[in-house]
Amino acid sequence: DREMIVRLLPTFVISFGVVLWLLLGYRSPAIAGLWGIIIALGLAMFQGKYRPKWTRLYSAMEEGFYLVAILSLLLIAVGPLGQVMLTTNLSGRLGAVLVQYLPDSQLLLLLGAMCVSLVLGMGLPTPVAYLIVALALVPFMQQIGVPPLQAHFFVFYFAVFSTLTPPIAVSVLAAAKLADASFLKTAGESMKIALTTFIIPFAFVFSPELMTFPNLTWAVVPPLLEVLLIQLTVSIACYGHVFRNLRGWERWTIGLAAFAGFLGMTDQGNIFFLAQAALFLPMCAYAFVTRQKKAPEAAA
Template identity: 35%
Template sequence: MKENNSHSNRRLAGKVALFVTIYAVFTSLFHVWMNSASLMIAIKRNALHLGLMLGLTFLMYPATKKNSNKKPSILDWILFALGISIGLYIYVTYDSLIERSLIPNNTDYVFAIMAILLTLEAGRRCVGNILPCLSIFFILYAKYGYLFPGMLAHKGFSWKRILTRMYLTDGGIFGVTLMVSASYVFMFILFGSFLNKTGTAKFFNDFALAFAGRLRGGPAQVAVMASGLMGTISGSSQANVATTGSFTIPLMKEVGYEPRFAGAVEAAASTGGILMPPIMGAASFMMASFLGIPYVKVMYAGIIPALFYYFAIFTMVDFEAKKIGLKGMDKDKLPVFKEVMLTQGHLVLPIIIILILLIKGLTPLYAAFYGLIATIVTSSFRKNTRMDFKKFIGALEEGAKSAVSVAIACAVVGFIVGVVSMTGLGQVVAHNIIKLSFGQLWLALILVMIASIFLGMGLPATACYIITASIAAPALIKMGVRPIAAHFFAFYYGTLSAVVPPVALTSYTAAGIADANPTKVAVTGFKLALAGIMIPFMFVYSPIILMENVTIGSLIMTIITGLIGIVALASSAENYFQGKMTILERISTFIGAVLLVKPGVMSDLLGLGILAIIFVLHRMRIRKKVIV
């Protein structure tokens, strides 16, 4: 199932396919030049980025399901040309616009209208209906604000003012969201494409098999580990499922897992890939820009939460394996760890180089550029990973095509960010969240969590984060939450929405590979992610998890209580510890886990005390049952 009711990619053939390949390769090479040797100002770079991405969208995605899936229509070719023209127009005329003191002429307005309509149509095709409709609502809100009730009302802006803001400044389509897409995000997507062509995905799978294949959960633990590793370079949950799931899901089914559970494990594990440093999803680069901090700080902050999330799924999988009596895979079916590292271990060098460059304080753009070069060089160390010309061209093509949905989503969400900035809506919503929560932080967090999950049900994770960060995060900051914790809170729930029914996009992708009922996979995937759903509350109440004001003693204590709380949540969600739990045991375990979320000696002692008592009683009951 494609994201948000969008139409499937065309399966192009012949001369059209060749043209699209050449266009995509040019797009990737142009972005490499634009982000390295070029001294182009941001708004011109953003405009050319959008023009190129719009062109690719109209050739790759049909307007409706009834349209040809093999070749673009005449209208698509017209839209292709118009899409490129709106980027070129800004590039060519922006200097004269500055000379006119940003006073637009009629031609400017024509291109502004065209840009808005084309961007919304591209969004409808490749992202789905919900985000463009939401953007249209916000544009209408900017115009007709005086019709809205109470605190939401404002005087309204003229159409000319709205068109100018949205197209001719960096406060609309060409704002921070598209800037991040045109630079960091595109370059890291391209880096991921090059790694894929060298066989890095296979290395991660073999590494995970050699390391975790003999554990009780067998291939399920392999799926969790491989998806986490793949997440360090992919930044996309659905791409993660497609890459690792095609390998791990059949293995899980082979050793005895039900198809629904096999698909759910991969979906939940792949969703966490967006949270896994060093290369997290596009939203993490947005976060660094919104907060005005170096990306490396976001990367550091994401380490413990990501490990907590994967530990939660790992524990859930282990409980399930124990419950149904599974064992690890046979040793003779597993790759030898030493051999894997000797033959493929060099493929991890580009990631290490990127890490070193980021830690040294260099920009993500710089790191991505040299990561690309390192990938090409290191792949040549062995014949089985070496990139030939065909793979090189394939990586350039795949990079541009993979960037389309992110770029278009960032452009469409630019309307929303622009309107929020124009109208001051973020402050209004923040005030209302504080009012509705009666000033209680825990209640405000629950309200923001619900809003993030509901938004995420119809939006890509990046778009969901941007909207939530623009509208809801200010409320948490006003209530005393550290800015990075407030933004991470929005980021996490926007990401986890990928496994929340009914629109669990990652689960539906996994269900197709597992040949299982999509709804059952989505429900099971949500259950597996449940233990990770409490993690954002942990780092709001304990910012030390995000590496804020770290002291060794407090960090160790926070990690220990956090891990115990995650095991307790996993046990409660899975209804199993050393045996099946009673209702009282499940409820008490959940309460004990929640108490460990909020820092403090009293709450920690109370939580640990409850869990200790339940553990002893549960163990006694199970042993008594076994003896009888």
């Protein structure tokens, strides 16, 4: 009810704000989380009749220690994978393998670099993941014509995203344990949420105007609108809803529109932007006109 929200909201907002402020101030996640817990516990004492009882606090702490122990064991099991990459120098050979086996296409080589970055970064802390992928892939990316700044952004972005992508997906593992949910279903939902952002590193490479921040000019507007439109299309295809729940063939059509927009953004030809518009706009118009009709349940 409203009273409960009024009482509980300050505890959440203030503790979360402190954690965010500490992280933005380059404090470690452990320190930020510890201060967040301390502040949340302190503010919980002023929640009136909604103040947690000592037995409930004890139960919550017991459950927290249990989850930390389980996650620690899982991370210990994942750690050797990253060490194998370093010890065997497998990471240093992957760039050469990409050039040897992939066709001479910058887009295909970047897609290969994306996959390698996701693999190399899995289960590793962010600084270590970045160092590994930078050493392994940035020289290779510069050889295929990517400027140094964009190359570093590209590999860093996907090395960080390895925390969301199977088979390791440490963040998904933690979230699934906290929610007592299926790992694969949680990974699927996390990918649906993050898929719209997977195109951003490619936008950095093929639209370097986006890297001029904070010195924004009108040249940034077209590529920014392109990225936003592709993200909107991808999101609609993933969640199957625009004005109403979409049928299977409608989602596939909008998915093709998103793919066409991605090809257009990566300099494969302006014809793909026209294809995106020709597929996306009529489908949105059709969904709007038929929004009052009984629609199927949105698929997961």
